[in-house]
Amino acid sequence: MNKTWWKECVIYQIYPRSFNDSNGDGIGDINGITGKIPYLSELGIDVIWLSPVYQSPNDDNGYDISDYRNIMDEFGTMEDFDRMLVKAHEYGIKIMMDLVVNHSSDEHQWFRESRKSKDSSYRDYYIWKKTDNGEPPTNWGAAFGGSVWEYDEQTGEYYLHLFSKKQPDLNWENPVLRNEVYEMMRFWLDKGIDGFRMDVVNFISKDTSYPQGEIREGHNYGDGSKYYMNGPRIHEFLQEMNKEALSPYDTITVGEMPGVTVEEGKLYTGKDSNELNMVFHFEHVGLGDGQYGKWDPRPWKLTELKEIFSKWQKGLEEDGWNSLYWSNHDQPRAISRWGNDSEEYRVISGKMIAACLHMMQGTPYIYQGEEIGMTNVKFTDINDYRDIETLNAYRDLTPDFLTHDEIFKGIHKRGRDNARTPVQWDASPNSGFTDGTPWINVNPNYEWINAEAVLKDEDSIFHFYKKLIQLRKQNEVIVYGTFDLIMEENEQIFAYTRTLGNEQLLVICNFSEETPDFKLPDHVRYSSKELLISNLNANENEEIENLPLKPYEARVYRLMI
Structure with missing residues (x-):
């Protein structure tokens, strides 16, 4: 097996809005990250995966980008970013940026120009369709609810958005658009960043005949996923991206790929594929999905979890590479999902799931707060939630499909805001995250679950994670066995x-x-x-x-x- 640094590293994901606020406006920022680099160095991680910090109107908390070459005002300046990058590198920590190029914001200059006229030179940067019957081109449903098609009065056509209507899909069939993306990637790599985590990157190639999707019971829209997940030109596009943007640099790349199979994972990450280093699959995090997905979760069995992990471990054993994760910004807290977040078992089970994951073959990911044992939060008012997916699901599913109490059970177990409450640094007001009013409420258990407490306790979950990371660096069998x-x-x-x-x-x-x-x-x-x-x-x-x-x-x- 080829030995490389990105197989041997441990990655820590930062969701900047919720990590650490340096200026008291209630929003985490880049200077807040810079201030915590010594803490991350103490933990022993090698790479920071930085969720989007680009300019954005924040319809989907930064995953709707309006300028790929500028920093979001709330997060700071490019000078702040450059200082953070230098400090991270001084501590031997690499930076992996989030690359969101399946879609942009509808406030991106490309889209503003694209929607002005059918004759615009930017028109084909996005996917526009005309229909004669006044109906959307397909019956596909969007990830955040409603149709994937939005009618635009100005030119009388529909544009495609697999997510929010403020996140129009980029048209990867257009080589000019692709070159714009590669140029932007080189801009960041030339700055000195070390790679990219690529958001839903297996969605970038669509079946351009746009067939209708199957409508399942209890759903208003068709499932178009087989027409845009792992599409017909996906390998061509990723190989071109590798050649044009990545190959001159020593990078780490991981593709977020809903619906990817083991066989497809081999194609994306095999040593001769010239595409990506590793993929995020979603099989284990979908365990227990009910009729309405995660919003009405059902019990799951440990044998199901083991079968999924074993399938991926054995499948990519000879060729390819696994990403290992329990949680991220889109998933609930690891202990609440996979362990037991009761007072009696929170720390013990948190350590157990950490050992289980970090001893497998693949590159392990730690999501911010996981190392201190943070848990899900149970807000009782829908107005306390900020996530567009949660708010839209509540709107679309109640009361016709799920009662208020039923969907709140799902939100408490699986909603994305569980991962987005601020990192709990200490027992002071707002957990030491901010001097101001936090953009989303802090989990009330911060008074006893916080970084200051675990750092002082040699038997804490933090020190257990630290030892796991040290063992990985000392034992090749953990990486390559x-x-x-x-x-x-x-x-x-x-x-x-x-x-x-x-x-x-x-x-x-x-x-x-x-x-x-x-x-x-x-x-x-x-x-x-x-x-x-x-x-x-x-x-x-x-x-x-x-x-x-x-x-x-x-x-x-x-x-x-």
């Missing part, structure tokens, strides 16, 4: 081995409040063992052939074969 799931049918224990040469890791994670027995399979043999890390006070000399586990216990052993 092969993965094999064991106890596949067990609904409480997630256990697997990693093997490199004559060294093997045994990872044992109890995902339950119960006390199941771990049984070592006969085919796992060893001459000596060493307990590398555990989340409870484990007896290192304890036999592992038949091991009773405590609730949410995690152990990682090094076995010499």
Whole structure:
């Protein structure tokens, strides 16, 4: 297997609006990030993935970009950005920018010009369609509700937006547009950034015949996803992007790819693909989706989770590379989703899911606040929410499809604002995030869940993450070893081995409040063992052939074969 720095690194995602506010306006900013770089260095991470900081009207919190070469006023200036980049590099931390080029803001100059006239030189930067029947060109539904087509009075045509109507899709069929994108990417790479996380990048190639989508029961619109996910020219476009924008630089690239399969993942990330280093798939985070997706979640089984991870681990084992994540700015808090956020088990289960993820093959991602054990928030008033997806779902689904109480259960479990409440730095008002009024309310549990507290506690979740990162840097088997799931049918224990040469890791994670027995399979043999890390006070000399586990216990052993 090819050894590269981006396989060996640990990535930390910053959602700037909620990270740290330096000027008291209630909004996190770039100078706030710069001030916390020593904290991130203490944790030991290698790369910051920076969610969008570009100029934006904030219809979708920065994922609607109106100027790709300027910094959002609320976040600071380009000079601030340059200082942050220099300081990060001084600490040995790389910066991976968010690249949002499936769509722009409708306030981008390109779109303003595009909608002026059918004859505009910018017209084909976007996807415009005319119909004779007064109906949208297709029945597709948009990710944030409603139709994907918006009628524009000025020219009497519809434009495509897979997300909000203020996020018109760029037309990647247009080579002039593609060259604009590559030039913009080179602008940032020449500044010294180290790569890109690419937002829904597998949506950029559409089936240009635009067929109608299937309308599922309980839905008003058709599902057009198979006509824009992993579209007909996607590999051509990504190979061109790699050649024109990425190849001259030593970059890290990850593509966010809803609906991607393992086989497609190999095509995107294989060593000879010349496309991307890794992809984000969505299979595990979709577990438990109900009839209305995440808004009416159902129970899920640990065997389902293990099957998904194992499929991707084995599928990309020889060629390709995995991204490992529990949460991000679009997902609920990791402990609340995958562990147990009760007072009794929050820290223990938080450590357990961290060990489970970080010991797999792939590049691990930590989402801001994950390392201090932040949890979901339960606002009781819809007016306390800020996320366009949540607000639109509440509008569209109540009361016809879900009651107020039903959708609030879904929002509390899976809504995106769970991840967007401010980082809890200390127990002072507003968690030390801001001296002003925060743009979204702070989770009330900040008084006992905060960075200041965990830094002082050597047994905290922060120090557990720090040790996991150190172990990764010290043990090649964690990075490059092969993965094999064991106890596949067990609904409480997630256990697997990693093997490199004559060294093997045994990872044992109890995902339950119960006390199941771990049984070592006969085919796992060893001459000596060493307990590398555990989340409870484990007896290192304890036999592992038949091991009773405590609730949410995690152990990682090094076995010499």
